[in-house]
Amino acid sequence: MTVTGSADISDITSSASQLRRFLAGLPGVDQVGAEARAATLSTRSIKTTAKAYALDLAVRMIDLTTLEGQDTPGKVRALSAKAIRPDPADASCPSVAAVCVYPDMVPVAKAAVAGSTVKIASVASGFPSGRTSLDIKLRDTADAVAAGADEIDMVIDRGAFLAGQYGQVFDEIVAIKGACGAAHLKVILETGELATYDNVRRASWLAMLAGADFIKTSTGKIAPAATLPVTLVMLEAVRDFRDAYGRQVGVKPAGGIRTSKDAIRYLVLVNETAGDDWLDPDWFRLGASSLLNDLLMQRTKMRTGTYSGPDYFTLD
Numbered sequence: 001m002t003v004t005g006s007a008d009i010s011d012i013t014s015s016a017s018q019l020r021r022f023l024a025g026l027p028g029v030d031q032v033g034a035e036a037r038a039a040t041l042s043t044r045s046i047k048t049t050a051k052a053y054a055l056d057l058a059v060r061m062i063d064l065t066t067l068e069g070q071d072t073p074g075k076v077r078a079l080s081a082k083a084i085r086p087d088p089a090d091a092s093c094p095s096v097a098a099v100c101v102y103p104d105m106v107p108v109a110k111a112a113v114a115g116s117t118v119k120i121a122s123v124a125s126g127f128p129s130g131r132t133s134l135d136i137k138l139r140d141t142a143d144a145v146a147a148g149a150d151e152i153d154m155v156i157d158r159g160a161f162l163a164g165q166y167g168q169v170f171d172e173i174v175a176i177k178g179a180c181g182a183a184h185l186k187v188i189l190e191t192g193e194l195a196t197y198d199n200v201r202r203a204s205w206l207a208m209l210a211g212a213d214f215i216k217t218s219t220g221k222i223a224p225a226a227t228l229p230v231t232l233v234m235l236e237a238v239r240d241f242r243d244a245y246g247r248q249v250g251v252k253p254a255g256g257i258r259t260s261k262d263a264i265r266y267l268v269l270v271n272e273t274a275g276d277d278w279l280d281p282d283w284f285r286l287g288a289s290s291l292l293n294d295l296l297m298q299r300t301k302m303r304t305g306t307y308s309g310p311d312y313f314t315l316d
């Protein structure tokens, strides 16, 4: 896709009307083509050696998530221990990328991963609905960062987006990015509420223009959550954005990704759509609460030839 319009981001974002014109001018997504391509890629088989690599890469890309009202410090500590050392019986098993928690659990998670490579991601900005004032969203974000979050996962205002108030959504992302300081910002589009692939493409560009470090599909609280075609559209967007403006943005599908097969399908999609520059935890994450155990079972099967039952691994 060739992006038409100004070559300079500041021209596009200088006014709400310029931004609207730019987003309205993005080419429409070929829905049938996107779904067919995602379906074709999802049937692709990979060699055994590549599979072993892919399983480890998928482990390294996980944002191991717990976002439940009943989360306790004990559960977050256990999850953090698992994030550092997913398979205590196998020292070759890598750590996951990050633990993802609500802001009040950041201090607990931060202390639990101290000394490891595991990052702390925190949802903020009135997750999951985002229906709160900008002041509260900024405070929510600043609190999580002050408590040690390395990454902030914010939700966009879908109501404003769907009403065409792109300038408002843009300004909010810019403000929250400011509150992040050195922490990376992942912008959750909540694609299950955006209704069309064209909207997914527009929201992806809007978030990137506003300074997102990552674009993320879903909160995991709305169905459908991550899907391959939606992720394909987002991967095309980050690829085209880098081509146009020279800045690389990451992608994080999240919600409903539970099996090794699913994870490998996403990795094939990344490779074939954005390219192997994105096949790295710095640029691609899998937001998941219960994918890790299946990856561990498949790793063990490849190593020993036999499956360990799910009970062998601790609960995610």
Ligand SMILES: O=C[C@H](O)COP(=O)(O)O
Residues within 6 Å of the ligand: 065, 067, 100, 218, 219, 220, 221, 225, 254, 255, 256, 257, 287, 288, 289, 290, 291
């Ligand atoms: O961001 C991650 C999601 O909230 C996790 O969703 P999941 O429980 O369906 O894996």
